[in-house]
Structure formats: structure tokens, C-alpha cells
Amino acid sequence: MNSQPSVSAAPAVHTLSSGLRVLLAHDPLAQTVAMGYFVQTGARDERRAEMGASHFLEHLMFKGSEHVSGTELNMRLDALGGHANAFTSDEATVYHAASLPEQAPELLAALSVLLEPALRPEDVEMERGVILEEIAMYDDQPESRVFDALRAAYWNDHPLGHQVLGTAQTVAALTPDALRQNFTERYGTGAVTLVATGQLDEAALLAQAETLSAHWPRTAPTRTPRPHTPAPALHRLTDDTLGRLHVAVCSPGVPVTHPLREAAAVLSEIVGGENGRLYWALLDTGLADSADLSHAEYSEAGVFEGGFSCDPERGAEVLALYRDALVTLQRDGVTPAEVRRAARKLAVSTLLRAETPQGQLFGFGMEYLALGRLVTVEEAVERVAGVTPGDVQALLDLRPFDVQVTVALGRTDAVQPLD
The missing domain is CATH 3.30.830.10 (Metalloenzyme, LuxS/M16 peptidase-like)
Incomplete structure (x- = not known):
């Protein structure tokens, strides 16, 4: 076989x-x-x-x-x-x-x-x-x-x-x-x-x-895109029964049809992926037990979404470091080596998923729903592997991390609003 x-x-x-x-x-x-x-x-x-x-x-x-x-x-x-x-x-x-x-x-x-x-x-x-x-x-x-x-x-x-x-x-x-x-x-x-x-x-x-399908109803989707402009905010949900502090952070991203869609995936891998910047700042140092960042895309909008969990006493320090990682990224940009590593990793992941019919099924199906057109495995790999430092910088020039909506759950006394 x-x-x-x-x-x-x-x-x-x-x-x-x-x-x-x-x-x-x-x-x-x-x-x-x-x-x-x-x-x-x-x-x-x-x-x-x-x-x-x-x-x-x-x-x-x-x-x-x-x-x-x-x-x-x-x-x-x-x-x-x-x-x-x-x-x-x-x-x-x-x-x-x-x-x-x-x-x-x-x-x-x-x-x-x-x-x-x-x-x-x-x-x-x-x-x-x-x-x-x-x-x-x-x-x-x-x-x-x-x-x-x-x-x-x-x-x-x-x-x-x-x-x-x-x-x-x-x-x-x-x-x-x-x-x-x-x-x-x-x-x-x-x-x-x-x-x-x-x-x-x-x-x-x-x-x-x-x-x-001959007798199935013929109705079609009627989704109407709606613009959305979030405002920075911090929400504290106090629960003294929790032993860990759980924090989630969201910032504007790009929609599924945006030309910088793949750059957003690469950027989130650089920051929140395995061995990403958050790993070395928060996990390798023992300050947090989890920390991540990902990008989700929708018809008319996208979001960078992530967070961490840690000892409540360290909440202020860890949140400051998490925010600093995003602000520093936006101010100083990324290195060509970081882009190459992240793009290669995402390209390999795309190929691995496509090695089985079931993996191909989700790749073809979800892309077709999102874009209304076929996206071959070769095109998907080429698009993510072809992301350049300039593409990531163009995304950072949109200043997505100027807006951060943060929710903290647990013993939240140490968590303070962003200046």
C-alpha cells in the first residue's frame, strides 16, 4: 500500500x-x-x-x-x-x-x-x-x-x-x-x-x-457585514475561589480577504507560537504557565487574540511584560530570521495537514466558504511561505496593538488599566 x-x-x-x-x-x-x-x-x-x-x-x-x-x-x-x-x-x-x-x-x-x-x-x-x-x-x-x-x-x-x-x-x-x-x-x-x-x-x-439534493430548499445566505471599531478597555472579573489568574487580550486584526492575511498568521506565530517571543519572556522564565497569541479572521474583520495564566501575585508584572511584547513588536518590528522560521513552520504545517484526504477536506472546504473560490494546497503553501519582512512590517504599520481589550479573571487586585 x-x-x-x-x-x-x-x-x-x-x-x-x-x-x-x-x-x-x-x-x-x-x-x-x-x-x-x-x-x-x-x-x-x-x-x-x-x-x-x-x-x-x-x-x-x-x-x-x-x-x-x-x-x-x-x-x-x-x-x-x-x-x-x-x-x-x-x-x-x-x-x-x-x-x-x-x-x-x-x-x-x-x-x-x-x-x-x-x-x-x-x-x-x-x-x-x-x-x-x-x-x-x-x-x-x-x-x-x-x-x-x-x-x-x-x-x-x-x-x-x-x-x-x-x-x-x-x-x-x-x-x-x-x-x-x-x-x-x-x-x-x-x-x-x-x-x-x-x-x-x-x-x-x-x-x-x-x-x-433535488428536493432540498433553495434558500441562500443573507449575511450582512458590519463594521466594528473596538475601544481599549480593561475588565476585571473577581473570583477569589480561583488559584490562578487568567487574562485574555484582544486587538484588531485583518479580515479573511485582506492581502496581509498570511502576514498576520506569521506575526502571531512569531509572538505566540511554540518558541515564540512570549514563550521566552513568560514561560521560559517561569513567570506564567501559559501564554499565547493567535490570529482569527472573519468576513469583515480579524482579531489578534491571546492571553496567559499565572500566580495572581505576579499578575501585574506578567501583564506588563505581555503588553510590552506587543508594543515592542509594533515599535521595533521583526527580524528576517523570525519571519523565515515562522513562515516555514506554517508552510510545513499546511503540507502535513494536506497529506491525508481528511486534512485536504478541511483545507479546501473552509477556504472555499471563506473566499468563495478554490485554494489549492500549492497556493496555500506558496502564500504563507512567501511572506516577507516587508509584509509583516506593513501589517505592523496598521498599529493593531494600539487597541487592547483585556479581561482578567480571578484574584485581580494587582491588575491595573493600561496607561
């Missing part, structure tokens, strides 16, 4: 008569096939009073259709031998699975049942309890609490501030009718892309997808 599948499969997009887009990346050397429905809807597309509806729907999809029970559906997915799962984010919901190539028709049929949910009232009530337990579990985790508070403080009333899980109050109030309305409005074929990678019979897959 070939142990190193090709990573250069050239994908192609087909639009079916139903309006469903199908992105295929055939790799004849692959030993598996991976498929996923990538839906252009997420937490940001919800009405604020219905926060959590997207994640709620994700759960309900696995409860079966009018013709297939939840038990039978899950038995079908399990019998395929591959890992079937789903996730909801701010701007996307994805249902995915993998199997052996000869099982591709059964895999597509089972995945397609997910897109025809019965949304039975009894299933809604059962999953409501599951999700409320999930919310309670995350509420007990300081890392989740501080970042939920950070996003709420940073985004304020912008829909990107919606919590993916929702709140206990909004989830408790979601009715079967409200969930069905959310599904009808946001799951039409205009919002859905089927992505399939690995060893494929492309003609057979297209014909099957045409039949399966």
Missing part, C-alpha cells in the same frame, strides 16, 4: 441543478475518501435572542430524518468505520466523515440524511438538556469563562460576539418552531457546499449528489 498519498490533487467545483455546490479533489493514490457538508452559517447569523441555535441544530442533525431514525443513522455512520463528527463556529457549520473508497456511496447517503433533520419536539427537549450540561461544563472552566467574557467585551453588540453554545437562557428559550425556522432560512442549497477528497468516482458521486 502506498503510505504517502499525493498532496497535489487539483480540485474542481461543480454546481448541481439543485443549487448545491460540489467541490471534488480526486487523489488516485489515496487509501480513503473523506466527505463533508460545509454550511455557510454559524453563531454570527443568529438572532441575538436565539443565540446557540446553530450549535443546537448541529446536535439535532444526528437525530435522524422523517424516514431514518437517529439510532439507525448513527449505526450507518459507525458501520462505515470512519470518524463522523461535526462542529459549529462563528461563520460555518461542518458535518464530516471518512471511509474506505468502496463505501463512498453509503458515506454520502448517510451524511445527506444529516441535511434532512426531522427536528422532532422530543429530540429537541433531549438535546436541550445535553447542551445545557455542556454550557455548565464550560462555565466551570476558567479558560472558557475568560475568553467568553473577552469576546463579549471586544465585540459588544456585533454578531461576532455571539457565543457559539449560546447561554443557558437563550438555549432554554429555543422552541422547535424557532429551530425549524433557523434551519429553513439558513440551510438551503445556496449556503451548502459538499466537499469530497481522496479516491473518488467523480461521475458517480455527482450523480448521487444530484439525486439526494
